Amino acid sequence: MKRKLIVITALMFVMPMVVQADAISQLQADYQAKGAGPFSAAAGEALWNKPFKDAKSGKERRCTTCHTTDLTQAGKHLRTGKVIEPMAPSANPKRLTKIKKIKKWFVRNCKWTLGRECTAQEKGDLLAFLKSL
Amino acid sequence: MQTQTEENPVAEITQARIWNIPVRLFHWMLVSCFITAWLTRDDRYLDIHLFAGYLMAALILFRLLWGVIGGPYARFGDFAFGWREAWGYTKMALKGCPPRFIGHNPAGSWGIYLLLGLGSLIAITGLLALGGEEGHGPLAGLLNRPQGALAHDLHELLAWVMLGAVAVHLLGVLVESILHRENLIGSMITGYKSVPPGTVSATASRPVAAFMLVATIAAGFSWFYGYLVETPEQPYRPFIGQQLPDNALWREECGACHLAFHPSLLPARSWRVMMQQQASHFGEDLFLEQDAIDEITTFMADNAAEQELTEAAWKINQSIPETETPLRITETQYWIDKHSEISMQIWESPKVNGKVNCAACHLDADDGTFEDAAMRIPVEEDQSSTVLFNEMFQKAARYFSFNSAPPNRLDDKG
Numbered sequence: 046m047k048r049k050l051i052v053i054t055a056l057m058f059v060m061p062m063v064v065q066a067d068a069i070s071q072l073q074a075d076y077q078a079k080g081a082g083p084f085s086a087a088a089g090e091a092l093w094n095k096p097f098k099d100a101k102s103g104k105e106r107r108c109t110t111c112h113t114t115d116l117t118q119a120g121k122h123l124r125t126g127k128v129i130e131p132m133a134p135s136a137n138p139k140r141l142t143k144i145k146k147i148k149k150w151f152v153r154n155c156k157w158t159l160g161r162e163c164t165a166q167e168k169g170d171l172l173a174f175l176k177s178l
Numbered sequence: 179m180q181t182q183t184e185e186n187p188v189a190e191i192t193q194a195r196i197w198n199i200p201v202r203l204f205h206w207m208l209v210s211c212f213i214t215a216w217l218t219r220d221d222r223y224l225d226i227h228l229f230a231g232y233l234m235a236a237l238i239l240f241r242l243l244w245g246v247i248g249g250p251y252a253r254f255g256d257f258a259f260g261w262r263e264a265w266g267y268t269k270m271a272l273k274g275c276p277p278r279f280i281g282h283n284p285a286g287s288w289g290i291y292l293l294l295g296l297g298s299l300i301a302i303t304g305l306l307a308l309g310g311e312e313g314h315g316p317l318a319g320l321l322n323r324p325q326g327a328l329a330h331d332l333h334e335l336l337a338w339v340m341l342g343a344v345a346v347h348l349l350g351v352l353v354e355s356i357l358h359r360e361n362l363i364g365s366m367i368t369g370y371k372s373v374p375p376g377t378v379s380a381t382a383s384r385p386v387a388a389f390m391l392v393a394t395i396a397a398g399f400s401w402f403y404g405y406l407v408e409t410p411e412q413p414y415r416p417f418i419g420q421q422l423p424d425n426a427l428w429r430e431e432c433g434a435c436h437l438a439f440h441p442s443l444l445p446a447r448s449w450r451v452m453m454q455q456q457a458s459h460f461g462e463d464l465f466l467e468q469d470a471i472d473e474i475t476t477f478m479a480d481n482a483a484e485q486e487l488t489e490a491a492w493k494i495n496q497s498i499p500e501t502e503t504p505l506r507i508t509e510t511q512y513w514i515d516k517h518s519e520i521s522m523q524i525w526e527s528p529k530v531n532g533k534v535n536c537a538a539c540h541l542d543a544d545d546g547t548f549e550d551a552a553m554r555i556p557v558e559e560d561q562s563s564t565v566l567f568n569e570m571f572q573k574a575a576r577y578f579s580f581n582s583a584p585p586n587r588l589d590d591k592g
Binding site: 122124125126127149152153156157 | 433434435436437461462463464465466531532534535538
């Protein structure tokens with residue numbers, strides 16, 4: 046009985062990490078199936094900090110515009126001021142654990158920041174970069 | 179006292195206590211309540227306004243009781259003048275020779291009955307409005323919102339009538355003070371009047387007065403206690419609205435980028451259009467899946483402004499013409515009117531950061547209840563009291579602008 050409890054408790058701590066690894070590696074496998082890869086955290090980081098010019102406003106946009114450069118800290122939505130929880134899984138274990146959520150935010154945020162959807166290569170690199178934090 | 183230096187035909191004049199302390203306390207506390215309630219009639223100060231109102235109602239109830247047991251000059255029996263006597267006295271006063279009464283004169287007595295009656299009606303209509311429009315107070319739910327709004331209109335009308343009655347009262351005090359060469363205002367402060375010898379004196383009634391003060395302070399302390407224990411993270415909310423329908427998916431999806439604006443803030447047709455246009459949601463592609471769109475749309479339509487879940491919902495919906503489908507809450511007339519006094523400086527301050535951030539001021543924005551008085555305009559800590567004071571002062575100046583000197587008057591150098 047006691048042993049069972051210990052195992053369950055241990056699992057409760059380990060599970061999130063397993064799931065997280067799962068979601069990221071599963072997505073990266075999908076991207077590889079589309080011909081992308083191998084993925085590099087360095088390329089992801091470069092993209093994360095790369096400025097893009099918004100066609101309409103002419104203003105510069107980057108991932109860091111809202112998420113800031115310190116991903117262990119909370120960011121802020123540019124227009125609404127809404128707090129964005131930290132992106133780094135080390136600071137926010139819930140991050141990058143749900144495939145559906147990752148996909149949705151890639152569409153939304155790539156469109157806003159880059160003005161287009163990200164390629165499979167870019168997405169894989171970004172995940173590699175974020176995973177390392 | 180100055181009037182007493184005049185030559186007086188009556189040789190022997192003594193001083194006697196005419197107004198006991200409870201009568202005087204009642205008088206000046208009623209004055210304070212009326213002024214306070216008048217200055218706090220903006221929704222933002224509803225809790226202060228209500229305290230002034232409840233205190234006024236309690237004072238009137240006390241005065242009715244004191245009118246029975248309160249001793250000479252305070253008892254209604256001592257100034258139960260008929261209408262003819264009041265009119266007769268008024269005619270004499272207009273001729274410049276009213277007879278002198280030690281206690282209340284017949285016209286003044288009618289003024290007192292009128293003010294007590296108006297005060298009672300104002301308290302009752304106020305409670306009806308509070309119960310009908312806001313769903314708070316002892317009469318919550320007795321009236322529906324349109325009826326509550328009617329009570330609110332009546333409440334305001336009666337307050338203006340009472341202001342007029344106060345003006346007449348002041349005029350009467352002034353006229354009588356001049357005609358009888360005595361300081362009636364001073365008497366209402368000290369309680370004493372110059373009287374012929376042998377006049378009955380009122381007892382001070384200190385214990386009753388002490389009870390009034392202690393009860394008022396205790397009531398004020400318990401009413402405003404929340405402000406004493408609030409923290410910057412958890413500001414005190416004087417009113418907690420009833421819990422509104424919630425939906426986890428709606429809160430997660432909509433609340434990810436901005437405040438999850440409660441469905442009650444726009445009509446169903448607005449939410450439907452907004453959810454249909456989700457690929458261009460104020461410049462962003464939401465990329466929601468169809469089942470998520472369906473669930474959120476249903477939740478929003480079911481609890482939209484037409485359902486009148488809150489006072490704000492009812493008023494917002496009323497202010498939108500049926501031919502229009504606003505996609506922003508800030509485009510509705512009710513919202514515009516309600517926020518017209520907020521300066522650009524406040525909108526642009528870093529803590530507010532634009533009109534999208536309801537929660538910057540509305541403490542219950544996340545709950546969607548948008549209660550009156552559940553709002554704080556963020557200001558720098560060290561300025562807050564000054565700003566509030568200035569605001570109150572400007573309001574006071576606006577309402578009583580006839581007191582201020584004409585601003586552009588040229589000096590008369592002739």
